[in-house]
Structures are given as structure tokens and as C-alpha cells.
Amino acid sequence: MPIVALILGSESDKTVGDKVYRLLKEFGVEVEYKVMSAHRSPKALEQYITRTKAEVFIAIAGLSAALPGFIASRTLKPVIGVPRAVQLGGLDSLLSISQMPPGIPVACVGIDNGRNAALLALEILALKYPELAERLTKYRRELSEKSVKDIGDGN
Numbered sequence: 001m002p003i004v005a006l007i008l009g010s011e012s013d014k015t016v017g018d019k020v021y022r023l024l025k026e027f028g029v030e031v032e033y034k035v036m037s038a039h040r041s042p043k044a045l046e047q048y049i050t051r052t053k054a055e056v057f058i059a060i061a062g063l064s065a066a067l068p069g070f071i072a073s074r075t076l077k078p079v080i081g082v083p084r085a086v087q088l089g090g091l092d093s094l095l096s097i098s099q100m101p102p103g104i105p106v107a108c109v110g111i112d113n114g115r116n117a118a119l120l121a122l123e124i125l126a127l128k129y130p131e132l133a134e135r136l137t138k139y140r141r142e143l144s145e146k147s148v149k150d151i152g153d154g155n
Contacts, residue, residue, distance in 0.1 A: 058114075065093035085112050
């Protein structure tokens, strides 16, 4: 079974984290859901990163948003950062996550857009797990069908 590590920088990130968790579980993915700070508990976080069997990391963080970069600097596994709108409309977090130094990439989704982080993690896992690829194909088909509406002839 595929495993995703979902790490929040603080409890205040739980509103976004819960949405990510639910979507991943809907697709049958095991989720290791944790609150661990890159600043307040770096040793515990580093131990977790090096020991987990997770295949993809999703890190949700606001303000300086160092969490995704900290994780990426300690693993070769894909890391997806979700910036939070805590201050400055989330622009500070977005820039912190998206402007990683060369050599330590972090994928970055939109501010508070945990849904896209979950879907990106599922797409990465679908490369290895054909059943996930099938479920994502079905999800995309249903999404497309919902977005096409017949509004008549406009009169």
C-alpha cells in the first residue's frame, strides 16, 4: 500500500491538513499524519524523515515555511509544499517554499491548496501503483464531466 507522510508545521495548519488527509484516504493511501516543526523539533523531524517508509512527503507550513525545505534537504523522496495564508496573504510562505536553492527542489502548490498537494502526491504514486492511476483517471473523467454544462442556446 502506498504511504504519504503528511507533516504540519503547527496545529494551526490542521484545517488544510485534514482536507489532504481525507482525499488521500479516499484513494486508499496510507497517511502518516504528524505535527513537527523544523524550528522547534528539528532532531525529531530529521529522525522521522530518515526512518519513515513514506514514498512522498506533503509539508504544510506558514510564515517562514521552512518545513518543506528542511525535509527536502534530508531525503531524495519527492516533497510537496503547501504554503499557508498566515500573514501577508500567504505570499511570504509561497516565496519561501517556491524559491528553494538550486539542488534541493520542493514542489509547491497554491496557497492553502492542500487538495492539489494530495492530487500531486497521488500522481507521483500512480507511476508505481497502477490501481491509483486507474482511480485518478476516473477522478479526472468525473471532474471533466462536472465542468461541462449545457446552457442551451443562450436565449
